[in-house]
Amino acid sequence: MKAQLPSMLRDELFHPAVAHFPIAFLALSGALALFWLVTKRGLSTLLLIALLGVVGGWLGILTGGWAEDVVNRVICDPTVTQEHEKWAEWGVWVSSGVLPLLAFAWFRRKRGVTVAYRALVAVSLVFVSGSILYAGHLGASLVYQQGAAVYKPSPQCTEFED
Amino acid sequence: MQTSSRRFASLLFVSSFGRSIVFSAFFVGAIFFQVSAAHAALVTIEGTIDKVVPAKREIYVLADGKKHELYFSDKTELVKGGQPVAFEFLKTKGKVKVTADKVGKRLDPVKVELVD
Numbered sequence: 001m002k003a004q005l006p007s008m009l010r011d012e013l014f015h016p017a018v019a020h021f022p023i024a025f026l027a028l029s030g031a032l033a034l035f036w037l038v039t040k041r042g043l044s045t046l047l048l049i050a051l052l053g054v055v056g057g058w059l060g061i062l063t064g065g066w067a068e069d070v071v072n073r074v075i076c077d078p079t080v081t082q083e084h085e086k087w088a089e090w091g092v093w094v095s096s097g098v099l100p101l102l103a104f105a106w107f108r109r110k111r112g113v114t115v116a117y118r119a120l121v122a123v124s125l126v127f128v129s130g131s132i133l134y135a136g137h138l139g140a141s142l143v144y145q146q147g148a149a150v151y152k153p154s155p156q157c158t159e160f161e162d
Numbered sequence: 163m164q165t166s167s168r169r170f171a172s173l174l175f176v177s178s179f180g181r182s183i184v185f186s187a188f189f190v191g192a193i194f195f196q197v198s199a200a201h202a203a204l205v206t207i208e209g210t211i212d213k214v215v216p217a218k219r220e221i222y223v224l225a226d227g228k229k230h231e232l233y234f235s236d237k238t239e240l241v242k243g244g245q246p247v248a249f250e251f252l253k254t255k256g257k258v259k260v261t262a263d264k265v266g267k268r269l270d271p272v273k274v275e276l277v278d
Contacts, residue, residue: 069218073233076266082231
């Protein structure tokens with residue numbers, strides 16, 4: 001009997017479609033925050049990148065919940081999913097907390113903010129970068145070591161034939 | 163002494179009667195090993211329900227200082243006092259005894275007993 005290729009619109013596949021955007025934005029936000037700390041420049045770009053990262057991050061958490069239900073029933077070590085979720089949530093919560101600080105600094109951009117204020121934002125966003133990159137690493141481990149959400153083709157690959 | 167051990171070895175491995183004994187012993191041993199291996203993966207956890215997620219048919223159980231994530235399947239048996247009950251009977255802080263199949267670090271609940 002010919003095997004059927006599964007749909008690409010499965011619940012567990014929305015997460016990888018979304019998650020790479022906040023990983024990129026939030027990882028970049030740490031470097032941009034350091035640049036802003038040192039040069040006092042690039043605040044508008046930093047705010048935009050952080051905003052996109054936070055929005056994407058919450059979408060990642062939403063879709064991650066959908067994927068978790070499917071993936072944790074079949075993978076060999078679901079504790080990796082829990083760690084992945086924990087570090088992603090740390091990154092998204094902290095960046096969500098930093099966002100109003102960035103917005104406040106942007107509205108006061110003509111008067112500026114203190115170096116301590118910029119340092120607080122920078123340290124927080126460097127932490128966010130680290131936590132998000134680590135969460136991404138654990139996500140890669142789930143896929144490439146445990147085959148999470150990965151369809152395994154039949155031995156003869158008949159489902160790919162015309 | 164050496165002669166008697168040789169006789170015993172030839173009885174076991176040369177005569178058809180001996181060979182049948184050796185093969186039978188091997189066969190029974192293999193079955194015993196397989197049965198043991200099949201049950202080696204079953205574990206029992208006694209603890210308290212930390213969270214119930216009815217939409218996912220999932221519970222979190224706190225036991226031995228660990229939080230265990232358990233997904234029910236169609237084959238999971240849920241009982242109270244020996245009688246089958248619905249998933250809705252599971253409540254947070256309820257005590258449960260879970261028999262689960264351990265696959266890697268994943269626990270597939272086979273039987274969940276409500277203990278009150």
